[in-house]
Amino acid sequence: MPNAFAYLVLLSFPLFAVVLFRLLPLQRALIWTMISGHLLLPSSMHIKIPMVPLIDRALVPAVTALVLCALMAPRQQIATNLQARFGRQVIFVLLAMTLLTPFLTVLQNTEPLIQGRSYLPGLSLYDAFSMISTILATLIPLWLGLRYLNTRDGHRALLEAFVISAVLYTFPALIEIRLSPQLHSWIYGFFPHDFVQHIRDGGFRPVVFLNHGLMVGIYFCIGVISAAVLFRETRREGRPSWKWFIAMLWLAGVLVLSKALSALILTVIFGSAVLFLGRRLQVMLAVVVAVVVMFYPMLRGAGWIPVETVYNFALSISEDRAASLRFRLDNEDALLEHANKKPLSGWGSWGRNQLYDPASGEMISTTDGMWIIFIGMFGWIGYIGRFGLLTAPILFFALRHRQLGASLITPGLMIVLAANLIDLLPNAGLVNYVWLMAGAILGHVLWREPQDGDALVGSSAGANFRAAWLMTEETAPPLRQKRSEPRGTAR
Numbered sequence: 001m002p003n004a005f006a007y008l009v010l011l012s013f014p015l016f017a018v019v020l021f022r023l024l025p026l027q028r029a030l031i032w033t034m035i036s037g038h039l040l041l042p043s044s045m046h047i048k049i050p051m052v053p054l055i056d057r058a059l060v061p062a063v064t065a066l067v068l069c070a071l072m073a074p075r076q077q078i079a080t081n082l083q084a085r086f087g088r089q090v091i092f093v094l095l096a097m098t099l100l101t102p103f104l105t106v107l108q109n110t111e112p113l114i115q116g117r118s119y120l121p122g123l124s125l126y127d128a129f130s131m132i133s134t135i136l137a138t139l140i141p142l143w144l145g146l147r148y149l150n151t152r153d154g155h156r157a158l159l160e161a162f163v164i165s166a167v168l169y170t171f172p173a174l175i176e177i178r179l180s181p182q183l184h185s186w187i188y189g190f191f192p193h194d195f196v197q198h199i200r201d202g203g204f205r206p207v208v209f210l211n212h213g214l215m216v217g218i219y220f221c222i223g224v225i226s227a228a229v230l231f232r233e234t235r236r237e238g239r240p241s242w243k244w245f246i247a248m249l250w251l252a253g254v255l256v257l258s259k260a261l262s263a264l265i266l267t268v269i270f271g272s273a274v275l276f277l278g279r280r281l282q283v284m285l286a287v288v289v290a291v292v293v294m295f296y297p298m299l300r301g302a303g304w305i306p307v308e309t310v311y312n313f314a315l316s317i318s319e320d321r322a323a324s325l326r327f328r329l330d331n332e333d334a335l336l337e338h339a340n341k342k343p344l345s346g347w348g349s350w351g352r353n354q355l356y357d358p359a360s361g362e363m364i365s366t367t368d369g370m371w372i373i374f375i376g377m378f379g380w381i382g383y384i385g386r387f388g389l390l391t392a393p394i395l396f397f398a399l400r401h402r403q404l405g406a407s408l409i410t411p412g413l414m415i416v417l418a419a420n421l422i423d424l425l426p427n428a429g430l431v432n433y434v435w436l437m438a439g440a441i442l443g444h445v446l447w448r449e450p451q452d453g454d455a456l457v458g459s460s461a462g463a464n465f466r467a468a469w470l471m472t473e474e475t476a477p478p479l480r481q482k483r484s485e486p487r488g489t490a491r
Contacts, residue, residue, distance in 0.1 A: 003189030006042040010057065013037060014064040021068045027154045030065050030144060031161045034432050037061025039169060039219075043184065043211035044192035051130060053137040058432055062140040069148050078447060087396050087446040094392065098139075098385030101378045102131040104345035113352055118361030123348045131349060141432045142389060145439025150447045152405070155413045155440055156233075159226040162416070162433075163247050166223025169208060170254040173216060176206035177257050184209055200259040201318070215431075217260020218423050221267045222416050223251045228274040229412025236408060261314075261321060262426060270419045274412055279401075282411040287398045289418040290391035296425060297375050297383065301336060328426060331366050339376040346379035353377045370424040390421060390434070393441035400445055414441060 016036070021029040041057035053059055106123040113120040149158060172183055181198050184207060185191050191207075198205040198213045205213035227248035234241035248271075255264055273285050292299065299305050307329050315322035334355055339346065347353040353376030355365035367373050375383045394414050401411070417437045423429055 001190055002042060002045045006045060006188040006190075007047075009188075010041055010045070010047075010055075010060060013041060013060050017061065017064045017068060021072060026069065026073055027149055027151075027157050028161070030069055030148055031158055031436075032165075033065045033068075034061050034141060034144070034436055035161055035165050038210075038432055039165060040209055042188040042192075043209060045188075045190075051126075051133065053134045059137050062137065062144070062432055065144055066140050069144060073148055083400065084446045087392075091389070091392060091442070091446065094385050094388040095139075096385075097381050098135060098389065099132055101345055101382040101385060102128040102135070102348075104381065105131075105348045105378060108342060108345055109348045109352060115356040116359050116361030118356045118363075120350050120352050123350070123352075127349055139389075139435065141435035142439040142442075145436040145441075146443035146447055147439075149436070149440035150443025152407055152409050152444070155409045155444065156230075158437065158440060159229055159409065159413060159416070162223050162226040163230065163244065163251075166220055166226075166251055167247055169216070169219065170251065172208045173206035173220075173254060173258060176208060177204055180204045181207035181213070183207075200320075203259065205259045213258070214260055214263070214427055215429055217255060217258050217263030218266070218420065218427070218429055220251050220255040220258060220260075221263040221270075221419060221423075224248055224255065224267050225271050225274055225416050225419060226412070227251060228271050229408060229415070232274065233408045233412070261317065262423070266419045266422060270415050274408075274415055279406065279408055279411050282408075282415055283398050283401050286394045286411070286414040286418040289421055290394040293371075293421045293425065294384075294387055294391050296371055297336065297339075297380075300332070301340070325426075327366075328368050332369060332372050335365055335367060335372050335376055339372070339379070342379060344379045345381055346375065346377045348377060368428060369426050370428045370430045373428060390417075390438050393438050393445065394418065396445045397441055410441065410444060413437060417441065 017029075017033045020032050020036075023029075024032065037057055037060065041060070043057060046054040046056035048054060106125065106128040109123040112122045149155065176183060181191070181195070181204060188209075192211045193207065193213075198207060206216050207213050208216060210216055210219075227244045231241045231244040231248060234244060252267065252271075255267060270285075273282055277285070296305070300307075311322060311325055311329065314325045335353070338355060339353065351363065353373070354363050354367065356362065357364050367376065371383070371387070374386055378385075394417065397410065397414060417434070420429070420434045420437070424434075
């Protein structure tokens, strides 16, 4: 049970956010409000009010930041070009799919499910509105990123915050690596997960204030990738880059000690891409990841995902890790078969997307990956809506990347987002900062017009020539006019 201090910290967080907005520029105040809420507030606790989303560590920072930004942010000019308008129409369709799916889900799940001693009630209109309110609360960070972090400076501030916060988080993580994960219990009065899962290879996996050690691992992963992006960008700009290089090495070392194998693999793959690939290849890699994630259930069902290869690789490293992976894969196969019985709008809430023992009625399935949760609860319509909102920023940026400058900041942020999308396949780590990144990239492409010479820097040679020619015509002095007097005329 959470102690009184846990509730006090959760409910007083808006006061802390007000201080941040008074001391920092708006973009940085928004970013640090969302990140500090994710890293410091107690996990696995909430306050429940009927017809209101759970008041927890995700909702409180998001709503607080939304209110403060609405009060303090200046108005912005919205992009009016045809491509931006088309992109906004696509996003509107994805939002409609996400928000209207619960009504379809309820209509197809009005009957109760009885399995042994287990009784799952049918869904009602109340459940539809409850799910919609939860979805709206979840999408607040997407709007905040789209509206207030849609510039390259906002993207840089986001990457810098990832690095700085991850470096600061390494110190309590090192304490737990040495002493075992105890900080959440000492401060908030309870442990947010199963303690046994955090005993690894004769040591401990840190949890700090997150709900699982895997969340700590993926956060250190994005810290390493973000530091690599800033290291390359500052070198490109001709500025000192050593501090980002040191931060990258430090975070990578702590990640190894954290015993999060999947996060370490993602760090090696995407960190290497940031360090050694050019801007165009980084964008292509992010696009490949976005397409695979978007159609992952279909690819998985068709047997095109090399799960056995991944399992054999895990087996070569550790039998315990391989056994854990095999358990997840078997669960996902069974849950995907169950989800295909209602493929369009899913089974809905109340655990109807899970599997139960027909005799005892006990739940026999475990949903770990975000993809299997979405497609089981909301079917293909809900899955496409949510993962469409997460992957569309990458796809739209790829279509316009020649118009948006030569900086490595935004492509690097896309690589960080791509690493998180891959992590959503085995894990349920769809938290505020993932939506915030997606919104920031989406806003950069669809909300604002290219500024500060962006179109010239990244456009083709022919476009550069035409722009330079037009500029010459506008700024050149007028030609001297010849006299119209006939020759020989006396002056």
